[in-house]
C-alpha cells in the first residue's frame with residue numbers, strides 16, 4: 124500500500140523524479156563501473172602473473188648507471204650467491220633469438236636458459252620439463268613453449284623424441300608446455316622461449332663471463348624481500364665493496380603489490396567522486412521531498428484527520444524517498460554494470476585473455492547501500508516534517 | 522449533564538469548553554465556555570455568523586484540536602487530555618469527517634479513497650475492499666468504484682467522501698459546510714443522503730450557513746462570539 128502509493132506519486136511526477144535521481148544514477152553508475160573494471164583488471168593481472176612462480180626473484184643491474192659494465196652480474200658470481208642461506212639455487216637468465224628448424228618448418232624463436240625449477244608454473248602437455256640431471260649433465264634437450272610448438276608443428280601431434288636445429292646445435296624435444304593465460308602483461312623476463320638447460324646454454328652461447336640477469340629460487344616466498352637485499356649486498360661485496368652499484372629486482376608480490384596500490388588509489392578517487400555526487404544528489408532529493416511535502420500539505424491534513432498516526436505519515440514519505448533513491452541507485456547500477464561489462468569484454472578480456480566474473484553481488488551491495496544511506500540521511504527530515512504537521516493548519520493550507 | 526450516566530450514553534458532552542488561540546503574546550479567546558450534550562442518533566446543525574467559532578468548535582469535537590479548558594467526553598470516553606497519537610486513534614475509531622472541499626486523494630480511485638481509514642486501522646486488503654464497496658453502495662456510487670476524483674462530479678465526490686467517513690462505522694459524523702461547494706440540486710441530494718443516514722441512526726453534526734440546509738436537521742445550535750445563543754429542537758418537518 125505504502126509502496127504502490129509512493130510508486131503512483133513518483134510516476135505521476137515522472138520528469139521531476141527522473142531529474143531528481145539523475146545525480147544518484149551518475150554517482151552509483153560511476154562507482155559500479157569502476158568497481159567492475161577494477162575487479163576485472165585485478166583479475167587480469169593476477170591471471171597474467173599467475174604462472175610466474177611465487178618463490179623466485181630476479182636481480183639485474185640498473186642499465187642507466189654509469190658503470191654498467193662493473194655492475195654486471197657474472198657467471199662466476201653464482202656459486203657465492205647460491206651460498207647465501209635461504210637461497211636454493213641461482214641461475215643465469217639469458218636468451219637470444221635465432222632461426223629454428225624442424226624438418227621443413229623454420230621459425231624465428233627465442234632460446235632461453237632454464238633451470239630445473241622453471242620460471243613459469245606451466246604444466247607440460249607432452250613429455251616433461253627440464254630436469255635437474257639435464258642441468259647437471261648439460262644435456263642437449265629442449266622444452267617448447269606452446270606458441271613455438273604451434274609455429275614448428277602446425278599439424279599438431281606429440282613432438283617429443285624429434286629434434287630441433289638451431290644453427291649448428293641440435294636439441295632433442297623432451298616436452299611441450301601448455302598455453303599460458305596471458306598476453307597483456309608479457310611476464311616472461313627471460314623465460315617463455317624455447318628452454319634449454321642453463322648449463323647447456325652457458326656452454327653453447329656464453330662467451331664472456333657477464334650475464335643479463337640472475338634468477339634465484341628460495342625455500343620460502345616470504346623471505347624474498349630480505350634475500351633480495353642480501354643478494355645485492357653480496358654482489359657489491361664481490362665488486363670490492365663498490366657502494367654506488369645499482370641493481371633492480373623483480374618478484375611477483377612486488378608487481379601485484381604495486382598494481383594493487385594503483386587500484387587502491389583509483390578506488391579512493393572514485394570513492395570520493397562518488398561520495399560528493401551522492402551528497403549533491405542527496406541534497407537534491409531532500410529538496411524535492413520538501414517540495415513534495417509542501418505541495419501535499421492538504422493531503423497530509425486529510426490523512427491525519429481520518430486517523431493516520433504520525434508514524435504512518437512518516438513511513439509514507441520515507442518509503443517514497445526510499446523508492447526514489449533505490450530506483451536511482453538501481454538504474455545507476457545497471458548502467459554501471461553495462462559500461463563496466465562492455466569495457467571488460469571489449470578491452471580487458473580481449474587484451475589479456477583472462478575472464479573474470481562480473482561482481483554482481485558487490486555492485487548490488489553498493490547500490491543498495493547507497494540507496495539506504497541517502498534515504499536515511501536526506502529522506503528522514505522531510506518525512507519528519509510531514510509527520511509533525513498540525514492537521515488543522517494542514518487542512519487550511521491552499 | 523453532571524450525571525455520569527448521561528455522559529456515558531451521550532455521543533458528545535462538552536462541559537465549560539473554552540478555546541483561546543495564542544499567537545506569540547497575543548491571546549485570542551474564541552470559545553467562552555460551551556456546555557453541550559449531543560445524544561446518539563441526533564442530527565444537529567451548528568449555525569452562526571462568520572468568526573463566531575463554529576469551525577473551532579468542530580475541530581475540538583473532531584479531536585483535531587484540544588480545548589484550552591473544560592472537559593470533553595466523546596462516546597463515553599474522556600478525550601480532553603489525550604496526546605496527538607491517542608487523538609489520531611480516536612479519530613480513526615469514532616469519527617468521520619466530511620469537508621466542504623471533499624478532500625479526496627487525487628489520482629486515487631474511489632475504492633482506495635474510501636478504504637484509506639481502514640488501511641490506517643491495519644485492516645487487510647480484501648476486507649478493506651469488501652467494506653469500501655459496501656460503503657459506496659450505501660451512498661449510491663457502487664458503479665463508480667474505480668473512478669478517480671477528476672472523473673466524478675462534485676456531488677459524486679462528496680458522496681465518496683461520505684462513504685469514506687462512514688467506513689469505520691463512526692460514533693459521530695462531522696461535516697463542516699458539506700454543501701458549500703455544491704449547487705442547489707446537488708446539495709438537496711446530499712442532504713437527502715444525510716437524512717437517510719440520520720434515519721439509520723447515525724449521529725450527525727453539521728456546520729452550515731444555509732438556513733434551508735440547517736432546517737433539514739432536527740436540532741439547530743446557534744453560536745455568537747463563542748457562546749451558544751440558541752439551541753432549538755426543530756419541529757418535525759413534513760413534506761410540502
Ligand SMILES: Nc1ncnc2c1ncn2[C@@H]1O[C@H](COP(=O)(O)OP(=O)(O)OP(=O)(O)O)[C@@H](O)[C@H]1O
Pocket residue numbers: 542543544549551569570571572573574575576577578
Ligand atoms: N489558529 C488561529 N489563531 C488565531 N485565531 C484564530 C485561529 N483560528 C481561528 N481563529 C479566530 O477564531 C475565530 C473563530 O474562527 P472560526 O474559524 O471558528 O470561525 P467560524 O465560525 O468557523 O467562521 P466561518 O463561518 O467564517 O467559517 C475567528 O475570529 C478567527 O480569526
Ligand SMILES: [Mg+2]
Pocket residue numbers: 575576577
Ligand atoms: Mg468555519
